[in-house]
Amino acid sequence: MIQIGLILLAALFFPGIILRTKSIVSGRRGPGILQPLKDIGVLFRKGSVISQTTSWIFQAAPVIGLAAIMTSLLVIPFANFKALLPFEADFVFFAYLMAIGKFFMIIGALDTGSSFEGMGANREALFSMLVEPAFLILMGTFAMLTGYTSFSAIFSAFHMDGNPYAFIYGLISFYLLVQIAMIENSRMPVDDPKTHLELTMIHEVMILDYSGFDKALIHLATYVKFAVYGSLICSSLVPAGWNTALQAGLFFIIQMVFAIIIGLAESFRGRNKMFRNSQFILTLSAIALLAFVVVLILTQKLIN
Amino acid sequence: MLNLFITLFAITLFYFSISERFRTYSVLIAVQGILLFGLAFLELKQVNIANFIFIAAETLVFKTFVVPVLLYRIISRTGVYKVHTRAFPSFYILIFTMVGLLVSIILSNVLHAPNVDSVYLAIALFTLFTGVILIVTHKRIFSHMVGFLVIENAVFMFSLAVGSEMPILINVAILLDIFVSVLIIGVMINRVGEHYSDLESENLTRLKH
Numbered sequence: 119m120i121q122i123g124l125i126l127l128a129a130l131f132f133p134g135i136i137l138r139t140k141s142i143v144s145g146r147r148g149p150g151i152l153q154p155l156k157d158i159g160v161l162f163r164k165g166s167v168i169s170q171t172t173s174w175i176f177q178a179a180p181v182i183g184l185a186a187i188m189t190s191l192l193v194i195p196f197a198n199f200k201a202l203l204p205f206e207a208d209f210v211f212f213a214y215l216m217a218i219g220k221f222f223m224i225i226g227a228l229d230t231g232s233s234f235e236g237m238g239a240n241r242e243a244l245f246s247m248l249v250e251p252a253f254l255i256l257m258g259t260f261a262m263l264t265g266y267t268s269f270s271a272i273f274s275a276f277h278m279d280g281n282p283y284a285f286i287y288g289l290i291s292f293y294l295l296v297q298i299a300m301i302e303n304s305r306m307p308v309d310d311p312k313t314h315l316e317l318t319m320i321h322e323v324m325i326l327d328y329s330g331f332d333k334a335l336i337h338l339a340t341y342v343k344f345a346v347y348g349s350l351i352c353s354s355l356v357p358a359g360w361n362t363a364l365q366a367g368l369f370f371i372i373q374m375v376f377a378i379i380i381g382l383a384e385s386f387r388g389r390n391k392m393f394r395n396s397q398f399i400l401t402l403s404a405i406a407l408l409a410f411v412v413v414l415i416l417t418q419k420l421i422n
Numbered sequence: 423m424l425n426l427f428i429t430l431f432a433i434t435l436f437y438f439s440i441s442e443r444f445r446t447y448s449v450l451i452a453v454q455g456i457l458l459f460g461l462a463f464l465e466l467k468q469v470n471i472a473n474f475i476f477i478a479a480e481t482l483v484f485k486t487f488v489v490p491v492l493l494y495r496i497i498s499r500t501g502v503y504k505v506h507t508r509a510f511p512s513f514y515i516l517i518f519t520m521v522g523l524l525v526s527i528i529l530s531n532v533l534h535a536p537n538v539d540s541v542y543l544a545i546a547l548f549t550l551f552t553g554v555i556l557i558v559t560h561k562r563i564f565s566h567m568v569g570f571l572v573i574e575n576a577v578f579m580f581s582l583a584v585g586s587e588m589p590i591l592i593n594v595a596i597l598l599d600i601f602v603s604v605l606i607i608g609v610m611i612n613r614v615g616e617h618y619s620d621l622e623s624e625n626l627t628r629l630k631h
Binding site: 396397400401403404405407408411412414415416 | 425428429432433436439440511512513516517519520523524527541544
């Protein structure tokens, strides 16, 4: 239960830290860390305007999106605490939950009948499809390295004594998970949340018709998703056997560093040209595949 | 250390598939030369001093220095810096390269050759596939030449896969490789480059008419 509380707490401050990083780097005073939460509060108090051309799918999509991500919290472990609902191959379940949330957001966008939203949904579907192999290869390599297939068992066995590859693979997984989280949440360099031109938007144009309460749910889902990936990064870097209080401190530090990295990336990194995005995302799968081969070599499973 | 060199070598091969600038190709060929020297230095135990000097000269002098410098000269002389605009998209080349890596691993495990190191064999096959992919998917002759050099590195890796010594036959084959590389690069600089500045392979097809 503790992990769900920690992830939700981290999710509350995550967007604020990104925003503060961007304002400090660009030399502005900028809004406070709690500003995104205040914005969400305003949106929650507003009613939703729903187009008459849409069906129940459009209204259900944000709720299902948030529900899918909240359900994924059930399989995320923290320190020595197992996940609430650990089972064999739960990382595949996690990937499918992410896909279900995304799928409903996509058909919700298509439900509006807007060509712009269809275009955004098309791009987001492509990027999600391309990033999925990277995540599954990454987790498959974790599974091969540890001999377990659930998040809880993998991360508790990963940093056991006598595993000399934990640090190297932890760093590779850190890089990959940061990139995967940024793509899954439609941030730089594949998408720019600040863009205001529909033709160049991806995620923003997909949720263009949502307003008020529904939009607040979508934002909330994004924040929780960031914190979920941050939690996975923390689990891959910090040994599960350490003191719980120390781990909780490291959890928040890693989440903060993760948010700062995203803020810095959005400040200094240009957005990819649209046709370059697919290659960029596939490169992550190639890196994951290389890591897989490295683990094969290191564990001497390639040698007959 | 060996594993690190092998991994870095595999990374250079992936870099080949996503790179679109010829100068990057030259740098990658130089890096591969250094890595091959490192691998040969660490792997070859029963090698005499003459053989060692030969291998050092081949990898450090030739592959790391001479060939990249010649490649740079070709790039400067022809003014062609990037792969063809109508070339196969890097996205698909990357997919082919990934498939190539998987096929190499499966092949090296399936072959079960008793006297061959499976890790070297897998990376050598992967290098071979990357060279072939470079040649098949690119339009400009420069890429074809780099593909040939990559295949040559694959042959070197194969020789490392078979054991801890370099037989004289392999040395002779490497000598032949060096000869052919110098010949091809010389022809590129002095003959083809003067007439066809854009270095397109289609021009060579028209040459016979």
